[in-house]
Amino acid sequence: MGTILVVAEIQKGAIREASYELVSAARSVAEAGGHEVNGLVIGSGVGDLASEFASKGAGKTLVVDDAAAENYNVDVWSKAIRAAADSTGADLILISNTPAGWDVAPRIAAGLDCAFVSDTISAENGEGGGFNFLRRIFNGKLDAEVSTSGRTVASMQPGAQAAFEGSSEGGTEALSADLSATAKFVETKIAESTGVDLTKADIIVSGGRGVGDPEKFTEVIQPLAEILGGAMGASRPVVDAGWLDHPYQVGSSGQIVAPKLYIAAGISGAIQHLVGMKASNFIVAINKDPDAPIFEVADVGIVADLFDIIPALTAAVSEAKG
Ligand SMILES: Cc1cc2nc3c(=O)[nH]c(=O)nc-3n(C[C@H](O)[C@H](O)[C@H](O)COP(=O)(O)OP(=O)(O)OC[C@H]3O[C@@H](n4cnc5c(N)ncnc54)[C@H](O)[C@@H]3O)c2cc1C
Known part of the structure; x- marks a missing residue:
């Protein structure tokens, strides 16, 4: 054995x-x-x-x-x-x-x-x-x-x-072992937090690989998150590519969140992402692919280009707020 x-x-x-x-x-x-x-x-x-x-x-x-x-x-x-x-x-x-x-x-x-x-x-x-x-x-x-x-x-x-x-x-x-060491412990440094705590946000607007590049997060995803008084989130490839820092990541190896409203844009809905957000109260998914698995957990699914929908939503909220 x-x-x-x-x-x-x-x-x-x-x-x-x-x-x-x-x-x-x-x-x-x-x-x-x-x-x-x-x-x-x-x-x-x-x-x-x-x-x-x-x-x-x-x-x-x-x-x-x-x-x-x-x-x-x-x-x-x-x-x-x-x-x-x-x-x-x-x-x-x-x-x-x-x-x-x-x-x-x-x-x-x-x-x-x-x-x-x-x-x-x-x-x-x-x-x-x-x-x-x-x-x-x-x-x-x-x-x-x-x-x-x-x-x-x-x-x-x-x-x-x-x-x-x-x-x-x-x-x-x-178990006893020879633990003699050449390497010496000096100190533990914890990376400074970016101040994002997605677990406390009531509204999260998350972008995935479909957003395409880091500038688009600033130009398209962030403005909607801000005008809704919420926070911006992301899927793991966005973080792995260095577009956003790890505290923004939602999913099994990121934050587990359950906001009142979760908007997922350009996110396919892999199981590791879903476990991090499927407990959200109301989920809106925007994806060009009608078969994207994110639609299975969405309360509202929009099959469209996020670059048409998100700016239109931002403009509509802005107008409604006066
Ligand atoms: C151990 C492990 C842990 C993991 N942990 C996590 C985790 O914590 N969080 C996480 O998110 N992932 C995690 N992953 C990765 C996960 O498996 C997926 O690879 C990842 O979630 C996919 O991210 P995505 O949906 O952004 O990208 P993709 O799967 O590439 O999907 C991009 C989507 O964008 C759509 N799209 C493209 N352009 C547009 C457009 N203009 N408008 C609208 N839609 C568009 C496409 O149709 C597609 O559905 C983990 C994987 C492993 C193995």
Whole structure:
């Protein structure tokens, strides 16, 4: 029987939601392939969090609890994860696609001399003890199938799977590892907020890839949001392309919003966007494609060019306001 090792990440004193998403992925691979799922929690004073992880899906959870692991350090994490991989004989090591995950995952694979797949959104058993993954590429335009043989390290995108919500048994087990590090922790800097808090807005006017370029957000989307006294939002490709900052993003890996009015312009309605806004009270969708999935959740659907509709709406509201 093989083993899948799920590496947990702690943020603001709690196990991240993304770690429970890894548990979901691990459990579905384990169910089909007869693997055991094990967790790994790294930090200082993290015994309670490790017990929680063990009982909420990860099963037997190894704990590297050491003052040296108080703050994220790539050397400490590499050594702890490699020690856990050796101790469990893990065939698949799952790490979240977070800044820490991007940093440490390739090192683990290089250190273990095994396959590495980044940015995955799903995992399955493959041939010859390997695994098959889907990776979303080209800014969400394509999903690539990637297969590995033998032991594999994979990083998975937050929001790609639903977080595991069941329970498990297995308890925790202390793991000692050589945590000597060349890298030194200096400080944690949190990026300055842009001041956008979409979760508090009553009205959101969101633009998607269909808006076409960043200037059009300023010229077309923002004026409608402003005149309605609302906020501007966006789909993920807009943020990935650098047109708007991440706080503007609505969806599974952005903000979850439920305003009184949500206007979606040039947004197709992918599931990851819908989970972020479908609880809105009233949804208006504007899309040139009559088959766009956004229309399935819309209260009012307008099949048209957003560049005809949005400026006309802005002008009409302006006129009504006098
Ligand atoms: C792990 C993971 C997490 C993700 N998280 C998120 C997330 O949090 N939020 C999110 O939004 N996405 C997320 N995505 C991406 C998601 O899968 C889709 O790729 C994305 O939502 C598509 O954005 P879009 O609708 O703007 O672009 P597209 O799918 O390219 O759609 C553009 C739409 O614009 C329409 N259009 C084009 N021109 C016009 C025009 N002039 N007038 C009217 N309509 C026009 C087109 O008909 C089309 O329907 C995530 C994906 C993954 C794998």
